[in-house]
Amino acid sequence: MNNKDLRESNEHFEILRKIKKKPESTQRELAEDLGMSLGKLNYCLKALQNKGLIKLENFKKNPKKVNYLYILTPKGLAEKTKLTINFMKRKMREYDELKKELDI
DSSP: OOHHHHHHHHHHHHHHHHHHHOTTOOHHHHHHHHTOOHHHHHHHHHHHHHTTSEEEEEEEEETTEEEEEEEEOHHHHHHHHHHHHHHHHHHHHHHHHHHHHHHO
16 A cells, blocks of 8 residues: 555544544534545545445534534445554554564
């Protein structure tokens, strides 16, 4: 996996985690929590939606505004699980490498 793919995978993983945790978050809240620009988050959300990993549903928070609820699809839940496992494997490899460096 090249650096661009790894970065995108990490971004998607973090977005899926945030959506799972708080699906009623606004794009602005998600962007702020993730340290992303609103435009970048919107781009990522569309990519996740096009991949079938999330879907959007309208809901009304107040009578004058329509907001979206982000929902992970079954495919999205499976992808989140896969990304979580890959993330943990990467972190374990990094830990092992650092441990070897410190043992020298």
